[in-house]
Structure formats: structure tokens, C-alpha cells
Amino acid sequence: MGSSGRDGRRDARRATISDVAVTAGVSRATVSRVMNGRDSVDADLAERVRSAAAALDYRPSSIARSLSLGRTQTVAVTIPELDNPMFQRVLQGFTDASADQGYRVLVANTGDDPQTELATAVEARSRCDALLMVAPRSSDEALHEILPQLQPAVVLGRQPSSRIDVSSLAIDYASGAEAAIDHLVELGHTDLIYVAGPEHSSSNRDRLAGLARANERHPELTITQVVGGAQLADGHRVAAEVAKSPATGVFVYNDLMAFGLLAGLAELGVNVPRDMSVIGFDDIDLAGYAQPPLTTLAVPHVSLGVRAWERLEALLAKREDPQAEPYRPELVVRASTGQAR
């Protein structure tokens, strides 16, 4: 088995706890105790162990520890699109927060295929102590069926549409969309466009629900839907259609597309906000530096990542963690929206 036989004295394999035990003249248990900072070890012995360990450049195998302890100090994160800046910010907050408590993060990009998402989640989870699913694409049913096996787990960015038995951290996209429309209404706009997000994404559906609610409260509104997407180019592509429309206000699925739209509108000579008010979603860093600075709905992705970790940590510690209310995006008014003429 060992590729070098029993006595591989001169090969470069890492020293094991046994090696340290031998050279320190103690048992492996004692080495283990010293390495784990147990107090109940004679000072002399402890010192001998420490120097032996140093001499051999010994570092405990975390894999062996994992097997023995039954925990890995690692948490898995599944993300549908790792190229999405929003998800990356979540990852950032989550990674930093968990690192503070000695945990590492295993990332898995699930891609757009909902088929593989769950399989990936299961696999990634199996290597770790817990799981965070960011904005899962899978159906509610599939999710509910599999989540029990995945616990501790938390789901971020998905409305807990039925009674979901995992901790979930929702973002109230609907109320955000509603607030966007209300803002445009207050400015006197009545003919509106919604540049939609990915058709099957639940966050797009949520926004549509918000639009519907706003429309109920303001029956005089016209809200035309335009096929969008999620990327800069999608927003840019849509500019001509928006420009020729009689609408005076546009609510865009996300800031990225809003940026593309702003650029396209500028090329077409449409003045924002004079000729057209534009409002985005997310409040990415760049929003404040757009020309004109972009009015938008702020979603604090980094802090949501942090909160996701706090949830998970509570679960790991078997603490009760009260389900928080869905996060309501906050309106940030800048210069891309203005009074209707």
C-alpha cells in the first residue's frame, strides 16, 4: 500500500502523528493532546512533543481529523452563476464571515441547468458540514424533497413559498418592484416599461408579482413588458425599443441591464431623465457612477452573505435562530429618474 514500504525514512512524505510520538518518546494520544492544546499534559512532555513536531515539520492531517471528528470545518456553497457579480458579493460576505469562525468555503457553480443543481448540492454537501444554496433554480417540490437530507442548510434569495423546513433567507423582490413603480408614479409617470429578467427565474416572477400589485393600486398605469435578460448587452439591445415607445419611465430587472440601457439610450440621443426615467435593481457599486447616476433598489448582497453564515452557524450549533422577515430592498434615488413632463 504505502508506496514506499514501512520504513520510508527518506521519502518526502509528511510526518504523521506516529513519527512525532516516536521521536518525542511518547504515545500518539499525548501528541494529539498537545497539538489540540489540552491543558492536562506535563509541561516537559508537552515541550518535547512541540520540539519534535517542529523538527519534523509536523502538521496534523485535516482529512484524518475530519474522519475522526466527523466534521470538516468546511461549508459548501452552490451558486447558479458564478459570473454574476451579485452572487459573488454574497460569496464574499459569506466567506469572510465563516472564515472568522474557522470555517472554509467550498464553492460549486451549478450552472443554469436545474437538473444538475441538486446533484451538485448533494455532492458538495457530502464533503462539508453544511450547505448554502444561493438562489437555487430548482422547483419548490424538488427542493423540498431533497433539503431534509442536506441539513444543516440554508437557502438564500428564494421566497419560502410553501412551508420550507430549512432556514431560508428571502429577498422581497416583489416589494422592491412595487417601490420602483411607486417612485415612478410619484414623479408623474403613467406609461411604464418593465425590462424583464430571465424568464424562468423566480426573482423575475417575484418582480412581476410586485408589478401586478402596484398596478392594482394604480389602475391608470400601463406597464409594458419588454424581453430583457440579465446582462449588460441585453440592456443595450433593448434601448431602441424603449426609445421609440411612448413610455416615459423604465424599470429594469437589474442594474447591469440598466447600465446597458443607459449607454444605448445615450447613443440614441435620448436624454435621461428628461426624456426617460430609468430605475434599476441591486445597487451595484457602479450605480452611483453611472451617467446619470442610477436610481435603484438596494440589495445588500454582502450583508446577506454574512447573515446566511450566521444562520448556518446557528444551525451548526443547534441554536434556535428565528426566521427573519424577507429583506425589503431600499429605494435609492439618484439622477436617472425625474419628473414626468
Added chain:
Amino acid sequence: MGSSGRDGRRDARRATISDVAVTAGVSRATVSRVMNGRDSVDADLAERVRSAAAALDYRPSSIARSLSLGRTQTVAVTIPELDNPMFQRVLQGFTDASADQGYRVLVANTGDDPQTELATAVEARSRCDALLMVAPRSSDEALHEILPQLQPAVVLGRQPSSRIDVSSLAIDYASGAEAAIDHLVELGHTDLIYVAGPEHSSSNRDRLAGLARANERHPELTITQVVGGAQLADGHRVAAEVAKSPATGVFVYNDLMAFGLLAGLAELGVNVPRDMSVIGFDDIDLAGYAQPPLTTLAVPHVSLGVRAWERLEALLAKREDPQAEPYRPELVVRASTGQAR
């Protein structure tokens, strides 16, 4: 040890290979062989094993496998700033490429402190089969000293300043900076500003070296350095200083700052490129949608991430992998640079 005694028949612990062996009436070795797709197993037995496994919802413990096989199918990545979009793109390329070959990625955000960077790298590496260090901040000496213990490892975005005994994937920031200056010179600009990056970052030093070389070839140039940073806000903050300068061309450390600068300049009524030419670095997605679209030097971070994985994979397979030339950023001319008046 087992918190439930020998016969925890009714607790929810995952089935182990032994459970499957018992219910299938075979040995654990046979189960192992079946699970790993060894052909040399009687079809009947194999079938019995498979159905037992299915019935018990058995999934092999990857931790136990790791210990037994001596490999984890996981690679570690250290990143100095996980909030840096460029590094995230590297991570994206790397994650997807490695996933294609059945590897998972463990991310570790090392933060700005070079002190902890190496310790983090060692710790993360110890859980994995290999390591990618993205743009390490540590000194060359420290790096050289520790890297041998970390192999297989590759370093991305750092000039192999002395003979470095790990695979490294360098980006030739210096030649990029030179190309930026040359571009401005060709447009007739002679009074130039460099909005500098983080003072101690090696990628900033590299750009400075490029500027020096360009200045040697064009002794008539004046290149004034302005204290910048790396973020949008830094670029914005610097706008006034740039605006009041007699310079007509600005080379900015990265696109993010260039964006901030563009916004600041617009607020001050400085027309780009008429009054001032601006050139960035990186070619982030947004660059083409800036107003005006940003001339910049393209660094293909995603593909660099992919190449980093290819390197690492070659190392893991003990294949020889020829050291490639440092990547030379490519000039992308858009509308933010123009003829000097």
C-alpha cells in the same frame, strides 16, 4: 464513541459501506468494488449490492475516501481580495475548468495582510490536492521559501522575478502600461498622468516599470504620478486633480478607477476625449458601456483562470507543462481616447 452505541438501527446516520455489505450479504470489499465500477464482479452480486445501496440510500463518504486514497479531489485557491471583480473572474474560470474534471474548489480570502497570506495558503492547501495562489502579496523571498511545501501549486499574476520553482502564470503588466503610453503618444499627447494603483502591489510596480521604459523611448514625455488606489471612489476623488492639470492624457491603473474618473470628469464639465484622453486597464465588461466607451488594456481573467487550472492539472498528473510566456494585455481602442489638440 458512536453517540448511539453499536446498534443505532433507528438513528438517522448515513448508511456505511458495512451496512450495505450486510444487507447485500457480501463483504465490504465487494461493495467497494461495485461502487467504484470495477468490472470483475459477478453480475448477480453487483446487482444485489446496487439495490442494497439504493435501499439504504448509501453514498460513500468522501472524507473516508479521501483518507484512504490520499487525495481529496479538491483544490485550494487563495485570493487577496474576494471583492475584486478581476479575481472573481479568475475564480470563475478556474472553478468551471476544474469542475469539468471532477474537482471542487476551496476558496480562501487572504485579505490584505501579507502576514496571514502564507499561513492561510498552507492551511487551505493542507485540505486539498493542490493550490492556486492568485496575485499573492507576500514577498518573493517568503514565497520561494514556502512554495516547495505547497506543491503542486501555481501562482497567477506575479512575475517570476527570480527563478521560481513552481509553475507561474504571469501577466505582463509592464508591457501593457507601455502600450497604453504608446497609444497616447501616437495620438499626440506628451503631457501625461498616471493614476497609480495600490502602492505596494506588485502589479502597480510592474506598470511603473512599463512607464519608465516608455519614457526612455520617448524622452519628451512628462508623466506625472497621482496617488490613486483601486476602487471607483478613488478614481472619482482624483478627478479634480486631473482636471486642473495641464496634462491631456491619463493612464489609469484599472478600469474601475477609470470609471470613477470618467464620472468625476463629467461632473466637472471636462469632455472626454476632447479635453482629456483616458485609458484604463483590465477591460471589464462595463468598459464598452462607459460614456464614452473606455479605451483599455484587456486582460482575459476568465481564461487565465482556465489556464491556471490546466497548469495545475498537468502538475497533478505529473505531466510536463511548458512555462508559457507572460500574457501580454491587448490594447482595445474605444472612444475615451482621441487626438491631442
Added chain:
DNA sequence: CTGTTAGCGCATTCAG
């Protein structure tokens, strides 16, 4: 306080 023993879950040599 320290050493002995057993076991985490799996893969693999070696007999049979």
C-alpha cells in the same frame, strides 16, 4: 497525567 485500545469509513493487497 499518560498510554493502550478501538474506531471513524473506505480501498486494497493477499489468500483462497
Added chain:
DNA sequence: CTGAATGCGCTAACAG
């Protein structure tokens, strides 16, 4: 082709 035995490296009960 199959099973028994052994080891991966570490931790934790249990004696002493």
C-alpha cells in the same frame, strides 16, 4: 471472482 485483513492519520474512551 470474493472475502479477510490491514492501513490511511487522527481522536476519544478507558484503564492505570
